[in-house]
Amino acid sequence: MTDRVAAELERHFQASEFQADHDLVFAHPYTGHPLDDSKLRKRFKEALGRAGLRSVRFHDLRHTFGTHCASAGVPLRTLQEWLGHRDFTTTLIYADYAPNPHEAELVEQAFRLPDPQRVAPEVLP
DSSP: OOHHHHHHHHHHHHHOSOOSTTSOSSBOTTTOSBOOHHHHHHHHHHHHHHHTOOOOOTTHHHHHHHHHHHHTTOOHHHHHHHHTOSSHHHHGGGGGGSOOTTHHHHHHHHTOOOOTTTSOTTTOO
């Protein structure tokens, strides 16, 4: 867990009346019971609209997290644990977003400008 997430969860915890070990982290603020999923989805859609974002499913946040982590180079085995996938083939969905460590180097080599001291003068403009 990142420090930023831990700090936000601590702030949320300190503001909550429900701080027992068995209490939910995200619960109804007055009852401590589970949030109504239909109301949660409705508030999520409204928040997307206010932010000027396109409509997505709440579950798409999970896929976005997985995609961003894979594209940032998080090992797929680690991502499997974070996402809670039992079957590694489920995590392989994100493999297309995981960069090959040598790809950037290959592209850099392909487009590297020639060293003017090593190129024959007739090749240079």
